[in-house]
Amino acid sequence: MPQPSVTYLPFVALAAVLLPFAGSLLSAIAGRRSQSGAIAITAIAGSLLTAAYVFAQVWGNAPVHGQWQWFVIGETPFHVGLLLDNQSVLMLLLVPLIALPVHLYSVAYMKGDPGIHRYWMYLGLFCFAMMALVVADNLFLLYVCWELVGFASYLLIGFWFTRDTAVQANKKAFIVNRIGDIGLLIGIAILYAQFGTLDIRTLFDPHGLVAASVVADGQWIASGRSMPAIWLTLSGLAFLLGAIAKSAQFPLHVWLPDAMEGPTAVSSLIHAATMVAAGVFLLARIFPLFNGTALMVMACIGVFTACMAAYFALTQYDIKKILAFSTISQLGFMVAGIGMGAYHAALFHLATHAFFKCLLFLAAGAVIHEMQHLNKQYGLEIDPQDIRGMGGLRRQMPLTFTVMAIAALALGGFPLTGGFLSKDALLVHALEWGAIQPGLLRLLPYFLFAAAGLTAFYIARLIFKVFVAPPAIDRLTQIHEVGKWMLVPMLFLAACSLFLVFSLHPFDVGRAWLTQGMVPDTLPPTLPAAHTLVPVTATLIALLMAWLAWKWYVKGAYPLRTTGLLYKLSLNQGYLDKLYDLAVISPVLRLSHVLREADRYLVDGTIDGLGRLGRLLAALAGWMDQYVVDGTVRLIGKIAYGLGNVLRRTQTGRVQYYLFTMFFIVLIVLLYQMIIHA
């Protein structure tokens, strides 16, 4: 690989990262004046251009590593920098590429919102955090950005913070993510204890420290240090825990469906390029760390999540909830893909998924926007997000229908789309991986096929219910197409959802340029038959499912009872929220109540008692001061006053009285002398 001769690239990348942050800061400084979003859009566009330049320079070339000393602890210098390799520049490009359409879309979507100046600020911060996360060259910096991403998402999910549900949702997202953050932190700590460095390149290079470490005699040995081998597995699982929370995998996926409380444009950003992608990216970034056990756990969790979320998505009525579970399911595919060793396919799917899922959300947002408009115009009370209240919108919103259909096809994995390429790449790798696995693990790839089938069904259900089925009410024919500020970003994303962006060959899943850039060193032996069979089978399954959905939802031949156990299980999302409520939230709340009471009566009581004692003493001292000390002083004063008052009577001003007094006193003295001497 030719070494790029440029040394300024890290600075260009740094500019790409910092531009959204600068935009965010400027928006913050401008405050209420920054309503148009011009600052944020300019910043993100500039960021996109610089990121594209960096991408063009680095992709396919040797990694560029720009590093500066940050601080020194004792004698250990700590560096900070940017690591630009294929993985990171791909993500570096992807984030602004998704964020720019979202920004443009937000101009129309968020128009008139009283808090829109905050919105631009948060968006910039979010993009900055994610971009900094992908180019961070050490795990510590990555952790910082990881937290920043979580914080920014917290702000955005709770953007409409006057709604109670939004506040609950962002709190939930934040708390669930904290669990993952603990995992990440523990993983980082284990790595630092073992290797003494957190530099990603030093650690995870093909010839890096992790690759060079060996497990022998139950000890994990690396460059002179060793610890029990169990820590290798544990560190892998700890990082996995972090990714599970961030990328919404079972059992920590519960925050993502609730995160729909944010503005739809934010949801599209969270689900596409920022936030949830961070977990998958992290797993791909530190892939050499995972040993067999960790990978197996990862694959199982991914497959289970993919199936579970697809199953939950089948019966949801909220258009955004369906898409949320769809994201969880697709992330399950990616995590499973990484667990099966095919992180290149997983990142490929991440990239294609980013476009079509962002598009799905934006189109859903367009529908919601117009439904709200309809509500306002005619004074209706339809829930703008409930797909039961929609139908037949393809006539009124043809362009939205077209782009959403393209995105749905991509999600369902139909040919000629990007989703087809990446999902089938994942499925092919899954099959190849399954072929060399022992026992029940062989079955995992087939679950992925099932999940892919369910995906096709639920997304077809959504499209048919919203756009094709007969309108739920007549008023729906009065709905309008959205404005061009929302259409243009969607059209751009629709174009990006097609196969041409990723591969010139629409059917050969192995030939996409994106996967070529980062093929893992060790892959299971290829099954040539799978490369033809998998796309065909997957497409057939998807077609079958779409046809089934067509029959059920458009033709009205709905065969299921809505009271069945399986149906209810799916509708209530497996009762997981209730389970968590019972198992975790309620006990914690009860404990907090107990502690609060203890605090109130025990701690506060003691302090209050002390305070009361102090007051009592003070009152006593005050009494003493007032009546004893002051009393003495005042008594003296009073005596003097009284005496003076009596004596002043004698000061009559009459000379003769004075003389009489003198005479009288002299007389008394004389008498006294006489009595004494007598």
Added chain:
Amino acid sequence: MITLTHFLVVSACIFAAGMYAVLARRNAIMVLVGIELIINAAILNLVAFGRYDSTHYGGQVFAVFAIVLAAAGVAVALAIILNVYQHYKTINPEDIRDLKEK
């Protein structure tokens, strides 16, 4: 035989009369007369006790001094009374109370 005691009794009577005039009269001139009486009571005493000093006649000499001083005192006092009268348009000591705090 007239003894010292007779002198002293007469002197005491004059002193009492003077004292009464000083304390009780409503006229400053009369008060001044009372003062003269008191002084003269004292002079009488000096002369009476003078018999015990028949060599130097200290008593008589002091009596002469005292008479002169009394005369001087009366002159000054009369001048004061005149000024008081000009100032207050009265010489009744009862009405002159400026020594008292207002």
